[in-house]
Amino acid sequence: MSETDAVVNLKARLVRAVRTATGMHEHLAVPIADDILQCLCEEYGASEVYIPSSKKLKTHVRNRDIRESFNGANHAELAKKYGITERQVRRILCQEKK
Numbered sequence: 001m002s003e004t005d006a007v008v009n010l011k012a013r014l015v016r017a018v019r020t021a022t023g024m025h026e027h028l029a030v031p032i033a034d035d036i037l038q039c040l041c042e043e044y045g046a047s048e049v050y051i052p053s054s055k056k057l058k059t060h061v062r063n064r065d066i067r068e069s070f071n072g073a074n075h076a077e078l079a080k081k082y083g084i085t086e087r088q089v090r091r092i093l094c095q096e097k098k
Contacts (some may be wrong), residue, residue: 067079
């Protein structure tokens with residue numbers, strides 16, 4: 001895939017994401033996608049950027065949310081909320097200390 005194709009595909013994906021997140025019509029979502037793409041080009045243009053898989057990103061966000069929601073005694077509540085075991089919650093909380 002050429003760089004141009006990659007940018008075109010990324011723009012199309014951004015338009016879909018904006019539309020999905022907001023319910024906007026395409027003609028309103030396109031300028032927002034253009035702005036996002038422009039920001040990405042300004043920040044990361046001509047460089048290689050590692051983009052994690054969707055699964056890794058979701059796990060990272062979940063773990064961050066667990067750490068932020070932990071009150072010192074709600075292991076069971078967090079385990080139930082995120083569909084994981086209490087042991088996994090404890091492991092996630094321990095990773096923060098490392």
